[in-house]
Amino acid sequence: GAGVSQSPSNKVTEKGKDVELRCDPISGHTALYWYRQSLGQGLEFLIYFQGNSAPDKSGLPSDRFSAERTGGSVSTLTIQRTQQEDSAVYLCASSYEGPPRDEQYFGPGTRLTVT
Amino acid sequence: LAKTTQPISMDSYEGQEVNITCSHNNIATNDYITWYQQFPSQGPRFIIQGYKTKVTNEVASLFIPADRKSSTLSLPRVSLSDTAVYYCLVGDMHPGANNLFFGTGTRLTVIP
Numbered sequence: 689g690a691g692v693s694q695s696p697s698n699k700v701t702e703k704g705k706d707v708e709l710r711c712d713p714i715s716g717h718t719a720l721y722w723y724r725q726s727l728g729q730g731l732e733f734l735i736y737f738q739g740n741s742a743p744d745k746s747g748l749p750s751d752r753f754s755a756e757r758t759g760g761s762v763s764t765l766t767i768q769r770t771q772q773e774d775s776a777v778y779l780c781a782s783s784y785e786g787p788p789r790d791e792q793y794f795g796p797g798t799r800l801t802v803t
Numbered sequence: 804l805a806k807t808t809q810p811i812s813m814d815s816y817e818g819q820e821v822n823i824t825c826s827h828n829n830i831a832t833n834d835y836i837t838w839y840q841q842f843p844s845q846g847p848r849f850i851i852q853g854y855k856t857k858v859t860n861e862v863a864s865l866f867i868p869a870d871r872k873s874s875t876l877s878l879p880r881v882s883l884s885d886t887a888v889y890y891c892l893v894g895d896m897h898p899g900a901n902n903l904f905f906g907t908g909t910r911l912t913v914i915p
Contacts, residue, residue: 692846723905731847731890731905779846789835794846 690714692795694780700801701770709765709798713782720763721781721792722755731779737763738786770802807891812910821878823909825891828872836867836874837892841908847890851876878911886913 693712701707713720722734734747737757748754752770757763767774777797783790808826815821827836835854839847851858853865853874864877878885888908 730907733905781846789852791837791849791852792839792847794848796844797846 692780692782692793694778694795694798696798697796698799698801700803703772703802704769706766706768707770707800709767709778709780709800711763711765711780711782711795713761713763713780714793715761717782717784717793718760719783719786719790720757721783722763722765723779723781724749724776725779725797726776734765736786767800770800772802775800775802807893807905807907809889809891809907809909811907812912814912814914815881816914817882818880821881821885821911823876823878823889823891823911824873825876826873827891827893830871830893834871834893836865836871837894838863838865838874838876839890839892839905841888841890850889881911881913883913883915886911 692714695710699707711720718739720737723731724734725731735742735745735755739760740757742755752768755763755765765778777799779794779797781792781794783792806829813823835852837852838850840850841847851860851863851865853867855867855871858865866875866877874891876889888910890905890908892905
């Protein structure tokens, strides 16, 4: 079956612009996660959804970051007024039930470059 | 909040057993320990998960001592294709708790 998909695969934007990153989870997966991975670094957890709810958004780096999930499926991560330090690969994952016991399936990521 | 520490890198020859240890001194009672593998330009892939003692599947074993303050991923007879970054994840089961911490990852290089 289809895995987790993300779009766009690459995004180059100018500093100060807003960007939207999209994640399509595996059908039937109730949990969805966003992570950020800077070049050569580990994974930084951003936020997780159980259904359409994100019980705790404290992992988001600043108030320029927001995320939503609609219909228990597609999720969008929005970064407003992008800064160069936002450049990274943004990874989305989904799982059938939720953390931490459930296996997460990762998408290929969106590589964001802020110039 | 459980945080993890792993060696930055390891080298191994083909055919050897590799053990990668992750420290998580502040692990909580409800936390599970999960290991992921990541190849360049790909998202991480699940390897194995455990809570205590030993877990084994077709690709790896996971050893967790009684105090659960560390865990060791064991890869038997590695091959060149096992060259990747290995992450240890410790997480909280409580609904609403975004306490999922990936370690910094261990870059394993398998040498012919």
